[in-house]
Amino acid sequence: MKKVFLALSIIALLTTSCGSKKKIAELESKNKEIQDLLNSATIKLNTCLTEKEGLASQMEFLKKNNSDLINNMGNMTTLSAKGAENIEKALESIKEKDLKITRMQDALTKKDSVTLALVTSLKRSVGISDPDIEINVEKGVVFISIADKLLFKSGSYVVSDRAKEILGKVAKVVNDKPDFECMVEGHTDNVPFISNGTLLDNWDLSVKRSTAIVRILTKDFGVSPRQLIAAGRGEFVPLVENNSAENRTTNRRTRIVVMPKIDQFYDMIEKEMKNKK
Structure with a gap:
């Protein structure tokens, strides 16, 4: 009976791991x-800026031609209808390009502004200047990296009281951002984990640590x-090579990735791109 129970547990863990992978x-894609x-x-955007510069040069050229006409004819009323029409068209084209550039810049910067606001909120809320806790941004996504020594004992997936304090502050920020x-x-070093009947290997340990933190965030906060x-x-996915005790300590970590839902950004950028056509 124990063997059947163990086999079922292993299958369940593998299924969970496959689902997470x-x-x-899907998220990475x-x-x-x-x-x-x-x-x-x-x-x-760069193409539009180049075109805008070209149109500005064209307008200056047309203005100069009309100015020459005025000087030559000695009367402003001699401004050719064709020249005036060309200037008007050039001005309208520049206005249109400016509008497109503004919309595109808004689409490109909106993601960065949202992320910057999130980073500021996180740093203010977490309020911890600890070398074992890092908050940074990579490619528009906020990463909170917490060293395992603040979260778990060696080989364990039981969350420490100190970790709950930190996770409570992170949870507050996430709760304020329902979107x-x-x-x-969960990340480990490459030292082989000796199976204890509950955990099979390092991968298994990293999954259990991740789900342990998820349960704290949901049930406690x-x-x-x-x-x-x-x-x-x-x-x-090590940060550094696992060739020293110090480096292995660096690689043993839990990373919390906070990000606006990818589908929302995808729709926003796609919409803005269509508006530029």
Whole structure:
């Protein structure tokens, strides 16, 4: 009977891990699509700026031609209808380009402004100047990295009281942002984990640590489960090489990724791109 129970537990853990991996892959794929859209938008923005400069030069040329006509004819009423029409068209074209550039800049900066506001809010709320806690931004996403020594004992996935204090502050920020998602990633070093009947390996440990934190956020601090993603990365995404005790300590961490829902950014950028056509 114990063997059957153990086999069922292993299958359940593997299924959870596969689901998390699939979700992570989907998020990474969508994030790549957004980055591609942002790159395309930037290219179009640069093109618009170049065209604007060309139109401005054209307008100056037309103005000079009309000025020459005025000087030659000695009367402003001799301004050619054609020249006036060209200036008017050039001005309208510049106004149109300015509007497109403004809209595109809004689309490209809106994501950065939202992220900056989130970082400021997090740093103010967490209020901890601790070398074992880092808050930074990479590609428009906020990362909170917490060293494992603040969260768990070695080989354990039981969350410490000190960690609950930190997670409570993070939860407050997430609760204030119902349109944001929060992915909890567990990371280990590459020292082989000796199976204890409950955990099989480092990957298994990283998943259990992630789900332990997710449960704290939901049960203790009321974070909506719809906003949370539990993920275990094991030893496979190290920050540095696992070639010293210090480096292995660095790699043992939990990373909390706070980000506006990818679908919302995708729709926003896609809409702005269509408006530029």
